[in-house]
Amino acid sequence: MFAKKGFSSVSMRHLSKAVNMSPAAIYHYFPDKNTLYLETVKYAFADKEEAFSVVWQDNHSAKTKLVLFVTSLIQELTLDPMFHTLILREVVDANPERMKMLANDIFKEQFCFLLSVMKEIAPEKDEHLSAISVLSLCKHHLEMQPLRQHLPGWKHEHEQPDVLAKHVIELLLKGL
Amino acid sequence: MFAKKGFSSVSMRHLSKAVNMSPAAIYHYFPDKNTLYLETVKYAFADKEEAFSVVWQDNHSAKTKLVLFVTSLIQELTLDPMFHTLILREVVDANPERMKMLANDIFKEQFCFLLSVMKEIAPEKDEHLSAISVLSLCKHHLEMQPLRQHLPGWKHEHEQPDVLAKHVIELLLKGL
DNA sequence: GTCTATATGGCGATAGAC
DNA sequence: GTCTATCGCCATATAGAC
Numbered sequence: 001m002f003a004k005k006g007f008s009s010v011s012m013r014h015l016s017k018a019v020n021m022s023p024a025a026i027y028h029y030f031p032d033k034n035t036l037y038l039e040t041v042k043y044a045f046a047d048k049e050e051a052f053s054v055v056w057q058d059n060h061s062a063k064t065k066l067v068l069f070v071t072s073l074i075q076e077l078t079l080d081p082m083f084h085t086l087i088l089r090e091v092v093d094a095n096p097e098r099m100k101m102l103a104n105d106i107f108k109e110q111f112c113f114l115l116s117v118m119k120e121i122a123p124e125k126d127e128h129l130s131a132i133s134v135l136s137l138c139k140h141h142l143e144m145q146p147l148r149q150h151l152p153g154w155k156h157e158h159e160q161p162d163v164l165a166k167h168v169i170e171l172l173l174k175g176l
Numbered sequence: 177m178f179a180k181k182g183f184s185s186v187s188m189r190h191l192s193k194a195v196n197m198s199p200a201a202i203y204h205y206f207p208d209k210n211t212l213y214l215e216t217v218k219y220a221f222a223d224k225e226e227a228f229s230v231v232w233q234d235n236h237s238a239k240t241k242l243v244l245f246v247t248s249l250i251q252e253l254t255l256d257p258m259f260h261t262l263i264l265r266e267v268v269d270a271n272p273e274r275m276k277m278l279a280n281d282i283f284k285e286q287f288c289f290l291l292s293v294m295k296e297i298a299p300e301k302d303e304h305l306s307a308i309s310v311l312s313l314c315k316h317h318l319e320m321q322p323l324r325q326h327l328p329g330w331k332h333e334h335e336q337p338d339v340l341a342k343h344v345i346e347l348l349l350k351g352l
Numbered sequence: 353g354t355c356t357a358t359a360t361g362g363c364g365a366t367a368g369a370c
Numbered sequence: 371g372t373c374t375a376t377c378g379c380c381a382t383a384t385a386g387a388c
Contacts (some may be wrong), residue, residue: 103326136316150279
């Protein structure tokens with residue numbers, strides 16, 4: 001509900017109805033709405049690391065790692081759009097403390113793996129910008145879906161994870 | 177205020193204070209809060225086409241058009257972050273009617289120019305996906321700024337429009 | 353641990369004076 | 371065209387019974 005409608009558009013009354021409780025009962029488990037929201041975000045992001053554990057195995061070449069990462073990320077974001085929307089809401093709201101927490105506790109480890117792959121594949125490029133570019137290509141196609149489906153040239157197949165992944169990987173490796 | 181805090185976190189009382197009016201006075205100009213918001217969005221997006229009129233001039237080669245477009249877009253988004261945040265909020269909220277309006281009335285024309293450039297530069301690729309990829313690389317670096325400044329490898333210079341534009345253009349033309 | 357009842361205050365919107 | 375006053379509603383949060 002937070003991902004779909006945003007923090008202030010979801011009331012304790014709505015939440016309580018969704019779990020068949022009175023609003024007051026929720027306050028037995030959480031001191032206030034803000035804490036409840038924070039716990040929700042942490043919970044939603046907590047188990048995402050596992051999905052990528054296969055990607056960074058040592059016996060893979062850098063290029064294979066990149067291909068696997070792009071594929072896995074697009075897959076994960078497609079299968080769990082709520083996860084994706086929640087990230088987006090967090091970034092738009094941009095609470096500095098929460099940003100720091102997200103960066104350090106949730107994304108840092110995966111980002112470091114990606115950085116080291118970038119260093120190997122494109123040593124002459126700035127690896128931070130390269131890594132962010134990889135993320136942007138994966139994330140943005142899905143993020144813009146509500147808008148781009150109304151733009152010229154859109155096809156149904158553009159929403160398929162494997163079609164998207166193929167496009168992104170080719171673009172990254174060879175350019176336009 | 178809508179860009180910064182979102183529709184439901186900005187009250188008519190807040191708005192009225194910001195313009196030194198009583199809440200009731202605003203209702204003389206707008207029938208309700210929703211209409212006021214829509215007018216705000218239209219106003220914020222209305223004059224953005226002009227910024228790109230130079231880009232699509234016929235005497236430019238396709239490659240030059242791409243370079244100019246990337247440079248202009250990153251410039252525009254950096255100079256007017258409110259514009260950028262407002263797009264993002266619209267996409268996250270994803271009201272179907274408003275998406276259609278935005279696509280047809282605001283973005284379509286520019287997107288078509290970009291599509292035709294993509295067709296010329298990368299004829300064997302899907303031009304819709306290519307065009308969205310260009311947008312994603314420009315937009316996402318700025319969008320992620322609050323988060324990525326806490327991620328490893330970040331430097332101050334990564335926020336400079338020309339550094340970003342150079343990176344994006346090289347990536348698009350040659351790959352990693 | 354869950355409920356009903358309620359305190360307290362902000363919300364969008366309107367009525368009607370000036 | 372702007373104001374004060376207010377309606378009716380919903381918000382977060384708490385008190386206290388069971």
